Amino acid sequence: xxxxxxxxxxxxxxxxxxxxxxxxxxxxxxxxxxxxxxxxxxxxxxxxxxxxxxxxxxxxxxxxxxxxxxxxxxxxxxxxxxxxxxxxxxxxxxxxxxxxxxxxxxxxxxxxxxxxxxxxxxxxxxxxxxxxxxxxxxxxxxxxxxxxxxxxxxxxxxxxxxxxxxxxxxxxxxxxxxxxxxxxxxxxxxxxx
Amino acid sequence: xxxxxxxxxxxxxxxxxxxxxxxxxxxxxxxxxxxxxxxxxxxxxxxxxxxxxxxxxxxxxxxxxxxxxxxxxxxxxxxxxxxxxxxxxxxxxxxxxxxxxxxxxxxxxxxxxxxxxxxxxxxxxxxxxxxxxxxxxxxxxxxxxxxxxxxxxxxxxxxxxxxxxxxxxxxxxxxxx
Numbered sequence: 001x002x003x004x005x006x007x008x009x010x011x012x013x014x015x016x017x018x019x020x021x022x023x024x025x026x027x028x029x030x031x032x033x034x035x036x037x038x039x040x041x042x043x044x045x046x047x048x049x050x051x052x053x054x055x056x057x058x059x060x061x062x063x064x065x066x067x068x069x070x071x072x073x074x075x076x077x078x079x080x081x082x083x084x085x086x087x088x089x090x091x092x093x094x095x096x097x098x099x100x101x102x103x104x105x106x107x108x109x110x111x112x113x114x115x116x117x118x119x120x121x122x123x124x125x126x127x128x129x130x131x132x133x134x135x136x137x138x139x140x141x142x143x144x145x146x147x148x149x150x151x152x153x154x155x156x157x158x159x160x161x162x163x164x165x166x167x168x169x170x171x172x173x174x175x176x177x178x179x180x181x182x183x184x185x186x187x188x189x190x191x192x193x
Numbered sequence: 194x195x196x197x198x199x200x201x202x203x204x205x206x207x208x209x210x211x212x213x214x215x216x217x218x219x220x221x222x223x224x225x226x227x228x229x230x231x232x233x234x235x236x237x238x239x240x241x242x243x244x245x246x247x248x249x250x251x252x253x254x255x256x257x258x259x260x261x262x263x264x265x266x267x268x269x270x271x272x273x274x275x276x277x278x279x280x281x282x283x284x285x286x287x288x289x290x291x292x293x294x295x296x297x298x299x300x301x302x303x304x305x306x307x308x309x310x311x312x313x314x315x316x317x318x319x320x321x322x323x324x325x326x327x328x329x330x331x332x333x334x335x336x337x338x339x340x341x342x343x344x345x346x347x348x349x350x351x352x353x354x355x356x357x358x359x360x361x362x363x364x365x366x367x368x369x370x
Contacts (some may be wrong), residue, residue, distance in 0.1 A: 013252070016259045029324065053231040054231070092254025140327040140330050159309035171360060
């Protein structure tokens with residue numbers, strides 16, 4: 001499916017670009033995108049190494065199992081197919097915590113670590129499991145309760161009330177996460193592995 | 194309120210990286226050696242993501258530079274009017290799941306034109322805070338473990354973005370309107 005979507009989007013973009021007479025910009029944007037993506041990832045190497053190191057300590061000391069045990073009832077309901085004390089549970093909780101606190105630079109490395117743990121339970125290594133999809137859904141729907149980056153930007157833009165958006169952000173976040181989890185539950189029931 | 198948020202943001206990471214190694218030390222784990230052992234995989238993990246992210250970013254840039262995204266905005270206009278979504282804010286819905294930097298730049302332009310404390314400014318902030326760069330997250334997370342079949346991850350992510358967006362517009366109209 002990804003093959004068709006990817007090709008379809010590229011062809012669509014090129015055709016629209018041709019009609020709009022924007023071929024020069026399109027052409028320049030292609031290699032620029034390739035350069036930009038590596039630049040983004042380059043900045044991820046340090047945080048990635050840092051959090052993988054911390055997570056290794058958390059794992060070997062049993063800290064991740066400890067937090068996993070603390071919110072076991074919730075996690076077990078969200079991820080029924082993952083053994084409750086599996087390191088994946090702890091890693092996912094760490095990622096959720098970073099998201100909730102709005103620690104953007106830390107949530108990605110922690111999320112990747114959680115994916116690696118989930119991948120150890122995956123029988124088909126190229127295909128996403130239901131647990132991975134649920135984890136992904138929670139991440140893409142965003143569960144930020146403290147939108148720190150946004151508040152910072154508002155302060156920088158001269159806002160007199162930078163924090164008024166906390167309440168509205170939480171409302172919107174809860175709506176989108178509940179909706180996404182509902183659809184995910186439905187997909188789990190309807191779509192077979 | 195700003196103080197509480199700042200305190201949490203500043204203290205979260207220092208507290209975590211004191212708490213975990215201290216706990217581990219008490220449990221008899223050689224903390225420094227273990228940190229280094231884990232951190233060594235950082236580079237390898239990021240390198241593995243490169244092909245996935247390049248594939249996605251190239252596509253998104255083509256769609257942006259060619260004017261395809263603008264076209265989508267125009268086509269969607271009747272739906273916006275139906276949901277009382279201001280036309281000025283709509284490009285953010287299209288940009289947000291695709292590009293973190295692009296959507297931040299757009300929010301900044303709203304701040305400049307309308308002010309951060311205006312209805313549009315608050316709406317844009319709420320939308321940014323309550324949604325994710327879905328395509329980036331999917332490419333990076335699945336890319337890191339070499340999964341090419343992401344199944345229904347993107348459709349659900351987009352549904353979440355749309356619901357979050359509608360909820361943000363609704364609540365902002367109610368609270369700040």
